[in-house]
Each structure stands twice: as C-alpha cells, then as structure tokens.
Amino acid sequence: MDLPPLQETETPYGRFTEGSAERRGGFDLRLQPYVTTTDEDGSIVYEEEDFPLLWTIIRRDDTRALEQYLVTAQWAIPRAPAIPVGLQEYSADLDYFLFAAQRGALGVLQMLLAHGTESNDPHPSTEIRFKDRGYELLNVAARWGHFDMVKFLLENQPLYADLHGRDPKGFTPITSAADFYSTRFLVAPFPGGVSSIRNEAVINLLLDRGACACDVVLPTGGREKSPDTLLTLAVRWAGPELLKTLIERGADIHAKVIKSKWGLRFWNETGETFEADALFIACTVANFNAVETLIDYSGVDAIEIIHSRDSRGSLPIHWATQNALADGSGQCSAWLLRERVQNITSIIGHLLDLDPTTINAQDNSGNTPLHYATRAIGRHDELYSPVLKLLCDRGGDSSIRNNKGQTPLHTLFKRDGIEPRYETTDEYAPVIDTSAIFTLLAHGANATDVDDDGNTPLHYVAEILHYANAVSVLLDSGADPTRRNLNQETALHRAARGHYRSMHWRITAEERIEAQEDMMQRGSVHDNCVKKSGMRGESVTFQRRKEHWVDQMAVEEVEKVEKVEEVEEVEVVEVVEEGRVEA
Incomplete structure (x- = not known):
C-alpha cells in the first residue's frame, strides 16, 4: 500500500x-x-538583510511573488547598463541574475531583465553583459543545459547574449555546453540534477543557430595554446551521434591542446604541460564509445592513429591505463570504479585487438601500460584487478623497468604526491587487494628488484601501515626487510615513520604506534626465520601461493576456451536445425 503524500x-x-x-x-x-x-x-x-526572500523567490521561479516584490523594491534591480556594478552595491554574495541562470528559472530571469532594462533614456543600451561579474548569461544557461533559457537568450541577441561571445575564462556558449564533464558530479543548483541529454540538445541548438563545431577555448594565464577544443570537451562524455555530428561539421580530430599534469593528476611529468589530441582525452576518461568513433572517423589508418604519440612519447594505450577519475575530487566510489574499470578494459582490449605489439610499448619516461595501470586511481581495490589481469593476459611484462629502474611492482605502491589520495573504495578501512601483487609476480616482477634509488617494493609499502597484508605477501616472496637503499634506509626504517595516508586524522597515537609495531614485527620475525633456515629468495609459503595462482589462471584460460567451443557447437547445431546447412 502506497503511503499518502506528505503535506507541507x-x-x-x-x-x-x-x-x-x-x-x-x-x-x-x-x-x-x-x-x-x-x-x-x-x-x-518581509525581505531581510542579504535578500534571502528574493533568493527564495528566484529559487522557486515564482514570477507572481517577484512582481509584487518589485512594486516595493524597484531599487533592488539596478537599471541597465549598470546591472553588474549595481549588484555589488547591495550584495556581493547574491547575484540573482546568475542564480536565476544557474537554476534555469526562465520566468524570473525574464522579469529581472525586463525590469532592469526599463529606461527613459532615448538611447538605451543595446547590450546587457555580465562579464565584469565573471560570467555571461548565455554561457551559464548552456553549461547547465537549460534549453528553453538558451533559446530565449538567443532570440534576444544582441541585447542579452552573443552566440559567439566569450566569458572571462575563454569559453563560448557552445564550449560551455560541451563542458558537461566538469559539472557531472556537482550538486546541481536546480531539481533533477545535470543531464548529458540536455547538454547535447543545447549543443545541437547552438550549432543550428550558427555556432562553430571547430570552436576552441581561448588560452588564459599566459599560455599560448588552447586548453580545449569543442571536440576535446565533448569526448569526455558524449556518445557517437553527437561526436559524428561535430566531426562532420568541421571539428578537427587531430587538433592538439595543452594539458596540465596537475589538471589530469598525472604523476610522471617533468614539465608542467604537454600536448594531446581528442583521442588521448577520450582514453584518459575511459569513454569507450568516443575512442571507437574517433578511430573510425580519423581519416587515417587505425594502426597509424593508435601509434600516434603525444609530446611525452605516450601512446593512446598509455593514456587509457593511466586513466584517472578526473572529477577533481579524488573520490573513488565503488559504483564509479566498477563502471570505469569496465570501460578501461574495453578500451585496452580494442586497442590491443588493433595492434597487440603496443602492450609493452615504453614512452619517453620508460613507462609501459602496466606501469601506468599500477598508478591509476583505485589500483589497490579488488574492483580494479581486471585491468591488471587483462594487461598481463595480453602479454604485459611486469619485469620491464622505467627510466628510474622501477618495475610495475614498485609503482604499484610508490606515490609522488600528485595522485588523488584514495587507492581503494573504502576510505575508512582501506586494505589492498593482494591479487594485484600476485598477478605482477606471476608475470615477471620480483619482490627483490631494486630501483635506481635502491628501493625494493617493500620499502614503499612498509610506509603504509594499513597494508600489512601486502607486506606479508612480499616477505613470503623473498623480500629482504634489512636491505638498505641509497639513503641507508631499510623497510623497517620506513615502517617506523609509517602513516595511514588519508586515515591519519581518524587514527589515535596509540593505534598508529600499535600498527607500526605490527609492521616492524612482521619484518623482524620474517628476517629471523630466514636467518635460522639459511634460506633466501622465495619462501615455501610464497612458492605454494604462486603455484596456486598460476594454476588458477591456467584453469581460467581453459574454461574460456571450453566456453568458446561450446558456443561454437551450439551455433552449428542451430544452423543445422534451421536447414541452412545442406547435408
């Protein structure tokens, strides 16, 4: 039985x-x-200080209440063209034109604009702009996907808007609408939330009204090249139909844009910026449909485009495996990681189907796709394990070292302070999924490998106090807790200054000390056991685990083959039964 609706x-x-x-x-x-x-x-x-009543009226798009409000407060809406300056006189915090545009409150915005442009001046202003306030109405409405408001503003050019006008950030209305990716996780200032469908409709409307498909965002901050084109913004989220429309109307697939390592949260850059095109952007946000569309419509051979390199020497497959949750928050929710991993594996599979030889390709820094995959957000979570397994199953070699002497087992634990802080989906009790370690060890990595700084993987993981299970796996595999790096530090030294990463503010001093002692004891006990047995290298325990892991993967491969054969047999039987195969 349905509950009765709540009464206000x-x-x-x-x-x-x-x-x-x-x-x-x-x-x-x-x-x-x-x-x-x-x-x-x-x-x-009654209105109060700071205009909360007017704010509420606009939020409700209540033209009846606003009309009555303006009878007693005509002064609240400055006359054009002093609208931007006049707003500052009454409240710097409440820009009700901006609020109405963000909310999609069309009725209220029309009334505010009409009231603000009433004038006895025989030569009234022909353009009402808000650039001094940091925005333009049409750009704001387009960014939030308010179709009817965009249409109204377009029909009132040039008074309220300009189809080709730019806001202070260099965006035109159509590039603002294409910047949906930056708003998708924000709390929308209107009911129902943001919608890619609405933004796509706005883009098509703007194109029909004369907007340019080859539009770009103008560079700011002293940069000489554009940070985005309309296409590089759209490939982050759009489907094949919109992308095909943009390409057919002149969008350049191969146009290069400037990207920042901080903006994309890339970790291995020596410079501040680098160049990339739309395919690289689509790979790094894991938009599989966009990757397929760009390759199909590139105008060049597919092999050629997947071998194209960015200014760092990286291939598209490097970008796909370096994939980041580029929402800027660093969050790593389970549903998002699950969806993202499915798209990442689809892209990797597609790129390797086109050319399997890129599986161990190295960029200018010596990194392979496996190196990047072991640095991606969520890499320590069980949900991420299909990415590493796919790369290794397709020939990924985890013994390859980058220019710093690091194997993917090093980079699995190493941090350079630039990645978002969450490596698992459980912020409160992050424990690494050890299957990633076993996968890398089974495909060439060694727990005793030393990088150019003298560090083994154990040096890096020993600092992470809640990853004691990973320490145990590495110790079982032959890692030496007493080995010193170039700074004469052992893994025990690292454990002594260990931390809980993002959990540090929830951990008491006693809990941290207890965890440090546990981590150090694991290393000390293991070292004593090794000395007594006279054994170095892989322990018996690890050898058994490793053998089991390899056997398990072999069984899975056999099962895959059997499933394929079963499907083929069923298809043949069905064909015979339908009479399409002659005896």
Whole structure:
C-alpha cells in the first residue's frame, strides 16, 4: 500500500512573516523601509538583510511573488547598463541574475531583465553583459543545459547574449555546453540534477543557430595554446551521434591542446604541460564509445592513429591505463570504479585487438601500460584487478623497468604526491587487494628488484601501515626487510615513520604506534626465520601461493576456451536445425 503524500506544514515563505522574528530569538532582520510580497495564503512576508526572500523567490521561479516584490523594491534591480556594478552595491554574495541562470528559472530571469532594462533614456543600451561579474548569461544557461533559457537568450541577441561571445575564462556558449564533464558530479543548483541529454540538445541548438563545431577555448594565464577544443570537451562524455555530428561539421580530430599534469593528476611529468589530441582525452576518461568513433572517423589508418604519440612519447594505450577519475575530487566510489574499470578494459582490449605489439610499448619516461595501470586511481581495490589481469593476459611484462629502474611492482605502491589520495573504495578501512601483487609476480616482477634509488617494493609499502597484508605477501616472496637503499634506509626504517595516508586524522597515537609495531614485527620475525633456515629468495609459503595462482589462471584460460567451443557447437547445431546447412 502506497503511503499518502506528505503535506507541507509551512507555506513557501512562512519564515518571512511578521511573527517569524519572534521564533528566531527576537532578532528583527527585516529591511527598512519594508520590502514585502505575499505568500500563497495571502499573508504578508518581509525581505531581510542579504535578500534571502528574493533568493527564495528566484529559487522557486515564482514570477507572481517577484512582481509584487518589485512594486516595493524597484531599487533592488539596478537599471541597465549598470546591472553588474549595481549588484555589488547591495550584495556581493547574491547575484540573482546568475542564480536565476544557474537554476534555469526562465520566468524570473525574464522579469529581472525586463525590469532592469526599463529606461527613459532615448538611447538605451543595446547590450546587457555580465562579464565584469565573471560570467555571461548565455554561457551559464548552456553549461547547465537549460534549453528553453538558451533559446530565449538567443532570440534576444544582441541585447542579452552573443552566440559567439566569450566569458572571462575563454569559453563560448557552445564550449560551455560541451563542458558537461566538469559539472557531472556537482550538486546541481536546480531539481533533477545535470543531464548529458540536455547538454547535447543545447549543443545541437547552438550549432543550428550558427555556432562553430571547430570552436576552441581561448588560452588564459599566459599560455599560448588552447586548453580545449569543442571536440576535446565533448569526448569526455558524449556518445557517437553527437561526436559524428561535430566531426562532420568541421571539428578537427587531430587538433592538439595543452594539458596540465596537475589538471589530469598525472604523476610522471617533468614539465608542467604537454600536448594531446581528442583521442588521448577520450582514453584518459575511459569513454569507450568516443575512442571507437574517433578511430573510425580519423581519416587515417587505425594502426597509424593508435601509434600516434603525444609530446611525452605516450601512446593512446598509455593514456587509457593511466586513466584517472578526473572529477577533481579524488573520490573513488565503488559504483564509479566498477563502471570505469569496465570501460578501461574495453578500451585496452580494442586497442590491443588493433595492434597487440603496443602492450609493452615504453614512452619517453620508460613507462609501459602496466606501469601506468599500477598508478591509476583505485589500483589497490579488488574492483580494479581486471585491468591488471587483462594487461598481463595480453602479454604485459611486469619485469620491464622505467627510466628510474622501477618495475610495475614498485609503482604499484610508490606515490609522488600528485595522485588523488584514495587507492581503494573504502576510505575508512582501506586494505589492498593482494591479487594485484600476485598477478605482477606471476608475470615477471620480483619482490627483490631494486630501483635506481635502491628501493625494493617493500620499502614503499612498509610506509603504509594499513597494508600489512601486502607486506606479508612480499616477505613470503623473498623480500629482504634489512636491505638498505641509497639513503641507508631499510623497510623497517620506513615502517617506523609509517602513516595511514588519508586515515591519519581518524587514527589515535596509540593505534598508529600499535600498527607500526605490527609492521616492524612482521619484518623482524620474517628476517629471523630466514636467518635460522639459511634460506633466501622465495619462501615455501610464497612458492605454494604462486603455484596456486598460476594454476588458477591456467584453469581460467581453459574454461574460456571450453566456453568458446561450446558456443561454437551450439551455433552449428542451430544452423543445422534451421536447414541452412545442406547435408
């Protein structure tokens, strides 16, 4: 049985009635002289300091209340062309034109603009712009996918908008609409949330009205090249139909844009910026449909395009495996990682199907796709393991070293301080999934490998106090806790200054000390056992685990082959039964 709908216990503007001051401790915040309108029940409501009533009216897109409000507060809406400056006079925090545009409150925005442009001047302003406030109305409406508002503003050019106008960040209306990826995880300032469908509709509307498919975002901050084209913005989220439309209307697939290592959270850059095109961007955000579309419509041979390198010497497969959750928050939720991993593996599989020889390709830094995969967000989570397994199954060699002497087993644990902080989906109890370690050890990596700084993988993981299970695996595999790096540090030294990463603020001093002692004891006990047995290298325990792991992978491969054969047999039987195969 469905529950009855909840009844509102208060009218929309009940908090602004005359008696509301008494309910809030007797403080009368009403503006003097009074600015009023009426509630739905006819009661008089009063504006307060900082204009919260006007804010509420705009949020509700309530033209009835706004019309009455303006009768007693015409001064609240400055006359054009002083709208931007006038806003600062009354409240620097409340820009109600911007708020209305973000909310998609078309009725209220129309009324605000109409009121603000009323003038007795025989030569009124022909353009009302908000660039001095840091935005343009059409760009804001387009960014949030408000189709009807965009249409209204386009129909009122040049008074309120310009189809080709740029905001202070260098965006035009159409590039603003294409910048959906940067808003997809934000709390939308309107009911229902953001929608790629709405943004796509806005882009098509702008194209039909004359916007350019080869538009770019102008560089800022002293840069000489554009940080984005319309296409590089769209490939982050758009589907094949929109991308085909843009390409057919002139978007350049091969146009290079400038990207920042900090913006993409890449970890191995020596310079601050580098160049890349739309295919690289599509790979790094794991938009499989975009990758397919760009390769199909590139105008060149598929092998040639997947062998194209960026200014770092990286191939598209490097970008796909270096994939980051580029929402800027560093969050690593389970549902997002699960979705992202599925797309990453699809892209990797597609690129390797086109050319399997790229599996161990090295870029200018010596990194292979496996190196990048072991540095991706979520890499220590069980949900991420299919990426590493796919790369290794397709020939990935985890013994290859980069220019710093690091194997993928080193980079699995090493941090340079630039990646988002979450490596697992459980922020409160992050424990590494050891299958990643076993996968790398089974495909060439060795726990005793030393990089150019003299560090073994154990040096890096010993610092992470909640990864004691990983320490045990490495010790079982022959890692030496007493081996010193170039700074004369052992893994035990690293453990002594270990930390809980993102959990440090929730951990007491006693808990940290206990974890440090546990980590150091594991190393000490293991070292004593090795000395007594006279054994170095892989322990019996690890040898058994490794053999089991290799056997398990072999069984999985056999099962895959058997499934394929079963499917083929069923297909043949079905064909015979349908009479399509002659005896």
